[in-house]
Amino acid sequence: MPDSSPGSMASTARPSRRTVLAATAGVTSVLAAGGTVHAATGAHRPDDRKLRALISRMTLEEKVGQLFVMRVYGHSATDPDQADIDANLSEIGVRTAAELVAKYRVGGIIYFAWAHNTRDPHQIADLSNGIQKASLGLPRGLPVLISTDQEHGIVARVGAPATLMPGAMNVGAGGSRSDARNLGRVAGRELRALGIRQNYSPVADVNVNPANPVIGVRSFGSEPDAVAGLVAAEVKGYESSGVAATAKHFPGHGDTTTDSHEALPTIHHTREQWEELDAPPFRAAVAAGIDSIMTAHIVVPALDAAEDPATLSHPILTGILREELGYDGVVVTDSLGMEGVRTKYGDDRVPVLALKAGVDQLLNPPSLDVAWNAVLQAVRDGELTEERLDESILRVLRMKARLGLFDDPYVSRAGVDRVVGTRSHLAAADRIAEHGTTLLVNEGGLLPLSRRRTPKVLVVGADPASPSGTTGPPTGVLADALTELGFTATALSTGTAPSAATIAKAVAAAGDVDAVVVGTYNVTASSSQKTLVEQLLATGKPVVAVAIRNPYDVAHLPGVKAFLASYSWTDVEVRAAARAIAGKVRPRGTLPVPVQRADDPTAVLYPVGHGLRY
Numbered sequence: 001m002p003d004s005s006p007g008s009m010a011s012t013a014r015p016s017r018r019t020v021l022a023a024t025a026g027v028t029s030v031l032a033a034g035g036t037v038h039a040a041t042g043a044h045r046p047d048d049r050k051l052r053a054l055i056s057r058m059t060l061e062e063k064v065g066q067l068f069v070m071r072v073y074g075h076s077a078t079d080p081d082q083a084d085i086d087a088n089l090s091e092i093g094v095r096t097a098a099e100l101v102a103k104y105r106v107g108g109i110i111y112f113a114w115a116h117n118t119r120d121p122h123q124i125a126d127l128s129n130g131i132q133k134a135s136l137g138l139p140r141g142l143p144v145l146i147s148t149d150q151e152h153g154i155v156a157r158v159g160a161p162a163t164l165m166p167g168a169m170n171v172g173a174g175g176s177r178s179d180a181r182n183l184g185r186v187a188g189r190e191l192r193a194l195g196i197r198q199n200y201s202p203v204a205d206v207n208v209n210p211a212n213p214v215i216g217v218r219s220f221g222s223e224p225d226a227v228a229g230l231v232a233a234e235v236k237g238y239e240s241s242g243v244a245a246t247a248k249h250f251p252g253h254g255d256t257t258t259d260s261h262e263a264l265p266t267i268h269h270t271r272e273q274w275e276e277l278d279a280p281p282f283r284a285a286v287a288a289g290i291d292s293i294m295t296a297h298i299v300v301p302a303l304d305a306a307e308d309p310a311t312l313s314h315p316i317l318t319g320i321l322r323e324e325l326g327y328d329g330v331v332v333t334d335s336l337g338m339e340g341v342r343t344k345y346g347d348d349r350v351p352v353l354a355l356k357a358g359v360d361q362l363l364n365p366p367s368l369d370v371a372w373n374a375v376l377q378a379v380r381d382g383e384l385t386e387e388r389l390d391e392s393i394l395r396v397l398r399m400k401a402r403l404g405l406f407d408d409p410y411v412s413r414a415g416v417d418r419v420v421g422t423r424s425h426l427a428a429a430d431r432i433a434e435h436g437t438t439l440l441v442n443e444g445g446l447l448p449l450s451r452r453r454t455p456k457v458l459v460v461g462a463d464p465a466s467p468s469g470t471t472g473p474p475t476g477v478l479a480d481a482l483t484e485l486g487f488t489a490t491a492l493s494t495g496t497a498p499s500a501a502t503i504a505k506a507v508a509a510a511g512d513v514d515a516v517v518v519g520t521y522n523v524t525a526s527s528s529q530k531t532l533v534e535q536l537l538a539t540g541k542p543v544v545a546v547a548i549r550n551p552y553d554v555a556h557l558p559g560v561k562a563f564l565a566s567y568s569w570t571d572v573e574v575r576a577a578a579r580a581i582a583g584k585v586r587p588r589g590t591l592p593v594p595v596q597r598a599d600d601p602t603a604v605l606y607p608v609g610h611g612l613r614y
Contacts (some may be wrong), residue, residue, distance in 0.1 A: 015048055049433040051397045053173065055390050057140060063389045064375050065105030066396055067355070069147060069332065069363045072097045073115045075123050077130025092368055097127070098134035101144065104372055105135075108145040110364055111196065112318050113157050118148075121162060121194060121420045125411045128195020143405035145244075145396070147198035150191060151181070151218060153568040156547070161421035164470055166433040168203050168230075168553075170567040172220035173591035173611070174435035177233035178222075183432060184237020186425045192243050193419040195411045197403045200294060200332075202234040204247040204281035205254035207593060210552050214259040217549055217567045221592025221614040222254075223608060224277055228284035244399055247285035249296030249334055250321060251303060251310055252278025260297040260340030264309060267300045274302060291399050292330040293321065296358065297340030308357075311341050312350065317358035330395045332361035336371065348374040355384060360392035369447055397571070433566075433576035438589035439612040440554050441563035446542055447614060448583025449487070454514035454542060457482055457489040459496060460506045461519030462496045462529065462548065464569060474519050474548055474569040481578035482517070489517075494532055496521050503532045507539060515542040516583065519569070523553040525598060533557050546577050551591060555598040555605050565589070586613060 055063070070526075073087040074080025077097040080088070082431070085095045089455070094100045097109065108530035109131055111117035111124070118124055125170055128146055135144045148157045153167015165183045184202075185489045191199055206227050207219035220227040231247060238245035251267075251274065258265035269277060285293065295311040303311040303320060311317075311333050321327050333354055351362045351371040355378075365371035378384040400406060419425075439447065459482070471477055479491035487498045494502050510516050516536050536543050537559050544562040547553040551565035551595055564580060566573040566586065590611035596605045 016045040033100055035293070043389070044345035048394065048398070051394055051401070052390070054397065055393050058388065058393075060379060061376065062105045062140065063393055064379070066107035066142070066373055066390065066393045066465070067362050067375065068106045068365070068372060069108030069110050069145070069361050069419070070100060070104070070106050070368050070370065071112060071364050072100050072117075074117050075116050075127060077127055077134055079189065081116070091285065095187075097131050101131065101135045102138060103230075104368060105138070106144070106368075107142070107393075108147055108198070108361060111146065111148040111157055113159070117519065118158050121416045122193040122413050122602040124196075125413060125416050129410050132195070135186050136409070142397075143400060143409035145198050145400055145403075145405065146193070146196050147200060147297050148196050149200045150187060151201040151203060152187065153217060153570060153573070156570075157217060158191070158196075160470060160571075162194075163187070163421050163425040163429050163572055164572055165429045165570040166436055167217055167506065167570070167572050168215040168220045169207075169573065169592060170433060170436035170573055170589070172226065172230060172397060172436070173438045173565070173567060174432060175226070175590065175592070176435055177229050179432045179435055180230040181234035181237040182428055184234040185241050186237075186428055188238040188241025188245075190245035190420045190425065193411055193415050195409075196243070197405060198244040198246065198292065198399075200244065200246045200248060200451055201240060202231050202247060203249075204231045204285055205249060206277055206281060207254045209255045210550070210593070210596065211257050214256065215253050215260065218252055221608070224280040224593065228280040228591065231281040234283040235285055239289060239291075242403060244330075244403060246292040246294050247282055247290050247333060248294035249298070250282055250293050251298075251300055251316055252282070252297045253298055254278065255448055256298065260334070261338045262340075264340045264343040265298045266307075267298055269300065269302060271302045271595075274300065282321075286325050286327045290329060291402070292332050292361070293327065294332050297334055297338055306475040308353075309341050309344065311359065312345070312353040313358050314322045314357045322358055322497065328395070330360045330399050331358060333359050333363045335363050336365040336426055340558035342366075342453065347371065350462055351375050352378045352384060355388065355392065360395045404413050430571045430576065433572045434579065434585045436567065436589040437548055437573070437580045438551065438565040438591060439563075439580065439587035439614070440551070440565060440591070440595075440606060440610065441560060442612050442614065443561040445614070446562040447544065447564075447581060449515055449542070449544070449563060449581055451582070455488055456513040457487045457517060458506075458513050459489055459491045459517045459519070460494045460509075460532070460536075461517075461546075462521035463519075464491040464496060464521055464549075472569075472571070474574050477571050477574045478517060478519065478546070478578055480589040481575045485578060485582040485584055487582065496529065498528050498532050503528070503535055504535050506532060508533050508537045510541050513541065515544065517544045517546060519546050519548045520553040520557070521549050522545075523556045525556060527556070530556050533560060544581060546581075548574065551593065552595050567590075583614075587611065588613070
């Protein structure tokens with residue numbers, strides 16, 4: 001694996017255990033004494049008396065800082081690129097991650113690919129070490145809880161050569177709790193090796209609305225009990241690896257037609273419908289010992305008559321999550337930069353109201369200075385008590401202790417090489433993806449394609465930009481995979497909205513091949529992707545369609561004789577679809593969501609559980 005930039009190792013190399021203990025100024029030994037041992041990590045689990053003693057020595061400013069989890073730009077904690085220094089100065093008022101920790105004493109930092117935190121595994125490990133070193137070098141310095149959104153599938157922040165697993169709906173189609181547990185175990189081991197100890201996954205939302213623009217294939221499916229079982233299994237997998245899982249988005253974001261990144265959605269479920277549809281996965285997560293639960297920026301009038309976003313709702317977070325569900329772990333907000341939470345109140349009120357509602361971690365506010373000072377002032381004015389802050393800090397410190405951060409917060413490059421992207425992990429990802437690949441249509445036994453009868457294959461279709469750091473584009477990955485399997489395959493990207501000229505080019509290219517594979521992406525009744533498929537069918541060549549995101553595409557393509565669903569366009573799922581097309585593996589997945597008819601959305605075309613074999 002490539003090294004990070006020259007000079008970064010001088011400041012971020014893994015310190016010795018003696019240095020770790022010295023830097024924590026006795027905190028480790030104080031906390032460890034008399035504690036129990038965490039089975040997965042060997043870290044001590046201290047009792048609350050020792051953690052409260054630690055909190056009692058903190059200044060008010062340090063307490064406020066512990067509640068925040070903040071983004072920061074750059075690949076290095078102390079020596080980022082100039083463009084990242086400029087971005088940090090503009091958005092946060094600091095130059096580096098080290099300065100962020102020193103100024104605001106933040107309890108956590110979240111990694112993003114777009115913030116240039118995740119170039120490669122060695123660099124990520126170095127960055128994590130640099131952040132820990134900067135924090136532990138401060139007076140009363142504490143280890144930082146580093147987190148990220150590594151859901152896998154269409155949402156991932158750490159790319160290859162780390163192992164990228166299939167997304168939740170693919171796992172839901174496979175239906176295996178063992179696969180879900182293994183996904184959490186493998187993903188957690190790799191994140192921990194990189195210094196990332198909190199992952200904002202799994203998605204516990206039940207996707208009962210096919211028009212949901214923000215959840216969709218990020219969900220395991222539409223059946224509450226099935227989703228609950230897979231959520232609990234994945235949580236156990238993460239727990240076994242020593243990484244905190246995070247069930248999201250409470251109280252359930254599965255039935256929205258609005259993206260909470262852009263506006264404030266309203267869920268119109270009755271209390272009874274919420275209990276039946278949305279609650280089971282969160283109850284299962286709590287029963288499984290989930291370390292953290294993320295809030296949703298949604299309004300649920302049946303749960304809070306004031307119609308505040310759930311993130312700011314005391315009836316939802318304290319009344320239901322804490323008191324009714326009996327959850328006493330960490331509650332983290334979804335990003336406070338999302339419009340859904342900013343619609344009703346200003347950025348200075350949001351963090352204060354979130355804490356009053358029952359939140360423990362305030363994630364990624366648009367302006368840390370505004371949010372941090374608002375919480376500080378709320379305590380000074382008496383709107384928030386210092387004891388209320390102490391409650392949340394205690395939960396955060398408990399989680400840090402359970403994850404071994406007080407025992408040893410550092411990672412090593414050797415550890416990265418032993419764990420990240422290993423052959424066994426990559427093989428596990430392939431197996432899980434194969435289990436979820438779903439064959440919806442196969443008229444006349446068109447699939448599997450024969451290398452003898454259809455040796456030349458044209459791959460066309462959508463090539464959406466992938467956020468997951470995989471090879472891409474999907475048409476190229478699919479063509480390469482088919483070529484490796486013995487076909488002669490060529491790729492022609494036609495996009496999500498192919499023009500008439502692009503369609504004509506694809507039809508002309510189809511004249512020179514024996515079969516065509518089309519990757520579809522969220523086809524609608526008026527989509528030109530539909531026109532592309534219809535004109536390819538008119539050539540008389542065998543056409544195989546692969547839905548590389550929502551499986552609902554099949555309803556709009558009634559003429560297709562063979563149709564597969566991969567549920568995502570990342571490499572691992574696309575290559576699994578190629579192996580199914582070629583007959584290298586047999587499709588085993590079944591639909592985890594129903595597909596309605598295009599001409600009558602009240603009627604089901606393919607029910608949950610539909611899936612063909614060969």
